[in-house]
Amino acid sequence: MFLRDVVMVQPAEVAEAPDSDVPSLTKLFVNFFFVSIIGFGGVMPWAYRMVVEQHRWMTSEEFAEVMAFSQFLPGGNIINFAVVLGQRFHGALGSIVCVVGLLIAPSTIVIVLSTIYLHFGQVAAVHDALGGVAAAAAGLILAVAAKMAKPLFTRKGVLPLCCAAVVFICIGLFRLPLYFVVAAVAPVSIAIAWRQIR
Amino acid sequence: MSEDDFEIWSLAVTFVTLSFLAVGGVNALVPEIQRQVVDVHGWMSANRFTDFFAMSQAAPGPNLTVISIIGWVVAGLPGVLTTNVAFIAPTSILTYFLSRTWEKFRKARWRMAIQYGLLPVTIGLVAASSYVLSTNSGDGLLPVLITGTVAATVYWTRIHPLILMAAGASLGIAGFV
Numbered sequence: 001m002f003l004r005d006v007v008m009v010q011p012a013e014v015a016e017a018p019d020s021d022v023p024s025l026t027k028l029f030v031n032f033f034f035v036s037i038i039g040f041g042g043v044m045p046w047a048y049r050m051v052v053e054q055h056r057w058m059t060s061e062e063f064a065e066v067m068a069f070s071q072f073l074p075g076g077n078i079i080n081f082a083v084v085l086g087q088r089f090h091g092a093l094g095s096i097v098c099v100v101g102l103l104i105a106p107s108t109i110v111i112v113l114s115t116i117y118l119h120f121g122q123v124a125a126v127h128d129a130l131g132g133v134a135a136a137a138a139g140l141i142l143a144v145a146a147k148m149a150k151p152l153f154t155r156k157g158v159l160p161l162c163c164a165a166v167v168f169i170c171i172g173l174f175r176l177p178l179y180f181v182v183a184a185v186a187p188v189s190i191a192i193a194w195r196q197i198r
Numbered sequence: 199m200s201e202d203d204f205e206i207w208s209l210a211v212t213f214v215t216l217s218f219l220a221v222g223g224v225n226a227l228v229p230e231i232q233r234q235v236v237d238v239h240g241w242m243s244a245n246r247f248t249d250f251f252a253m254s255q256a257a258p259g260p261n262l263t264v265i266s267i268i269g270w271v272v273a274g275l276p277g278v279l280t281t282n283v284a285f286i287a288p289t290s291i292l293t294y295f296l297s298r299t300w301e302k303f304r305k306a307r308w309r310m311a312i313q314y315g316l317l318p319v320t321i322g323l324v325a326a327s328s329y330v331l332s333t334n335s336g337d338g339l340l341p342v343l344i345t346g347t348v349a350a351t352v353y354w355t356r357i358h359p360l361i362l363m364a365a366g367a368s369l370g371i372a373g374f375v
Binding site for chain 2: 040132172182192
């Protein structure tokens with residue numbers, strides 16, 4: 001018993017133990033700063049690597065839970081995630097440091113890019129290239145919608161899908177103001193979900 | 199109030215409102231940001247907005263950096279600070295104060311109803327963003343084909359998104375879009 005504890009359980013526990021040291025504000029800032037620079041096409045996978053695998057600030061389950069919460073609340077989900085992570089270690093100051101670390105480099109980069117664009121935007125090739133990028137980016141966004149829609153096809157019947165379709169038609173095709181549409185559809189959709197939960 | 203002050207206030211009000219509507223993040227907001235920035239305030243043309251959005255997608259970092267570009271173009275550095283604080287602070291404060299409560303009510307029926315009920319709304323918004331962005335990006339059928347192909351590729355394979363954006367850019371330069 002004792003021998004098994006020493007030989008087998010302990011190494012596993014050491015490997016699984018979360019990083020118990022509270023990271024400093026500087027460490028949080030530097031890590032979010034680097035993740036934001038390498039995060040092409042979305043910061044999320046890199047944040048997972050940093051938070052769960054490299055530093056063990058959260059377990060994989062905690063990460064998924066916090067991410068679901070961040071996605072559900074309004075605002076950028078990676079921003080909300082940074083708020084929660086910073087809060088855990090250093091309260092409000094931690095949240096601010098993580099969010100600023102996440103935004104400062106990418107904002108600077110796009111400002112420089114847009115300034116260059118405003119000087120050379122008349123060059124047709126620039127506009128053409130960005131048109132192609134926009135079409136591809138629209139594809140990435142559509143794939144996100146499709147992945148989120150998966151659970152709607154496997155259960156829950158047709159009503160939630162109708163809600164999604166109504167929102168799509170009102171906003172995408174008729175370009176109605178978002179708040180009217182959300183204010184009209186969200187309560188209906190929540191009521192449907194309420195009835196379906198047992 | 200000078201004209202600059204007026205622009206700053208318009209930016210602040212616009213982006214505070216937008217932030218609370220951003221269920222599903224900036225991806226869900228493309229049509230509404232465009233409506234505000236192009237139709238309501240006339241800060242830029244729809245073409246230019248699409249270009250800027252594409253730029254923020256291709257650059258590293260969270261895709262909400264398009265709000266920094268809008269702030270910069272409308273009012274310079276004060277504009278950037280305004281759009282970022284207006285868009286990020288209110289929802290971040292909400293997140294900050296709700297995170298503990300939300301954790302506590304994990305099994306509550308009302309929480310699950312809100313969470314599942316908002317999902318279809320978010321899906322509809324995100325799909326509409328994709329549609330608006332794709333139809334803005336060029337004329338004819340090709341943008342739609344690029345969008346569909348990229349969506350299918352991302353959905354069923356693990357190709358890096360940046361490769362697909364580079365492919366889109368090449369097709370654009372080649373004059374197909």
